[in-house]
Amino acid sequence: xxxxLRFVVPGAAFGLLVMATDAGxxxxxxxxxxxxxxxxxxATQLLPHTFFGGEGAYVIGSDTFSARFGGQVLGGxxxxxxxxxxxxxxxxxxxxxxxxxxVFRHRVRMCVGAQGGAMAHRWIGYDRPGRKSTPWVxxxxxxxxxxxxTERLGIxxxxxxxxxxxxxEFRATDAQGQSSPxxxxxxxxxxxxxxxxxxxx
Numbered sequence: 001x002x003x004x005l006r007f008v009v010p011g012a013a014f015g016l017l018v019m020a021t022d023a024g025x026x027x028x029x030x031x032x033x034x035x036x037x038x039x040x041x042x043a044t045q046l047l048p049h050t051f052f053g054g055e056g057a058y059v060i061g062s063d064t065f066s067a068r069f070g071g072q073v074l075g076g077x078x079x080x081x082x083x084x085x086x087x088x089x090x091x092x093x094x095x096x097x098x099x100x101x102x103v104f105r106h107r108v109r110m111c112v113g114a115q116g117g118a119m120a121h122r123w124i125g126y127d128r129p130g131r132k133s134t135p136w137v138x139x140x141x142x143x144x145x146x147x148x149x150t151e152r153l154g155i156x157x158x159x160x161x162x163x164x165x166x167x168x169e170f171r172a173t174d175a176q177g178q179s180s181p182x183x184x185x186x187x188x189x190x191x192x193x194x195x196x197x198x199x200x201x
Contacts, residue, residue: 033066035059037156039195043074046189047088047168051076055193061098068096068111084125086170092117092136105148113140119168130170137166144193152199160191 036058043051057070071093078085096113116137123129144158 032060032062034200035197036200037068037070037195037197039156039158039193041072041074042192043076044190044192046074046090047076048079049076051090053090055094055195057094059098059197063102063107064100066098066100068094068098068113070094070096072115072117078122078124081170082126084123087122087124088119088168090117090119090136092138094140096140096142107146107148107154109144109146111140111142111144113142114138115140115162121168121170134168135166136164136168138162138164138189142191146197154197154199155195156197157194158192160193162189162191164189 037056039055039057041051041053041055043053051074053072053074055070055072057068059066059068061067071091073089073091075087075089078087092115094113094115096111098109098111100107100109114137116135118133119136120133121129121131140160140162142158142160144156146154146156148154
C-alpha cells in the first residue's frame with residue numbers, strides 16, 4: 001500500500017500541474033462560482049466495520065481551480081475488543097484545493113487536502129471505559145466526476161483515500177486491572193461518495 005501511495009500522490013500533483021499550465025495558456029478569464037455539495041459517504045478500512053454517513057461542502061472558484069470547505073459525520077456498528085464492544089462516530093472538517101477539467105456537461109476533478117476533528121467512543125460492557133473521544137487528523141486525496149443535469153444542478157460520484165496522522169486510541173481496563181489492546185486506524189481509509197451539487201451563483 002505504501003508503494004502505491006508513492007505513485008498516487010505524485011501522480012495527482014503532476015496532473016494538477018498539467019491542468020494549470022494548459023488552462024493558463026488557453027482559457028478565457030475565469031468566472032468565480034459558488035457551489036454547495038451534499039453526498040452520502042461509505043468508508044472502509046477505517047475500523048473493523050464499514051462506516052456510513054454524510055458530507056456537505058461549500059466550493060468557491062472557477063471551472064478550473066477551486067477551494068473546497070467541507071464537513072463529514074460517519075458512524076458504524078460497534079466492534080468487539082477484549083471483554084466488551086466499542087461504538088464510534090467520526091466528525092471532521094475538511095479543506096481541499098482542487099483542479100478540474102470541464103467538457104460540455106462532464107467534469108472530472110482532483111483534490112488534495114486535509115481533515116481534522118474527533119472520534120467519539122461509546123464503551124459497552126467495560127468496567128473501566130476509556131476516553132470518550134480522541135482527536136483525528138488525516139491527509140486526503142480525492143477524485144470525482146460530475147454530470148451537469150442543468151446549468152446549476154449536477155449529479156456526482158467519487159472516491160477518496162485518507163491517510164491518518166493522528167487517529168483513535170482504544171484502551172480500557174477490566175475488573176482485574178488488565179488493559180485491553182490498543183487499536184489504531186489502518187494506514188489508508190477508502191471512501192466512496194454519491195450525491196449532488198447546486199451552483200448558487
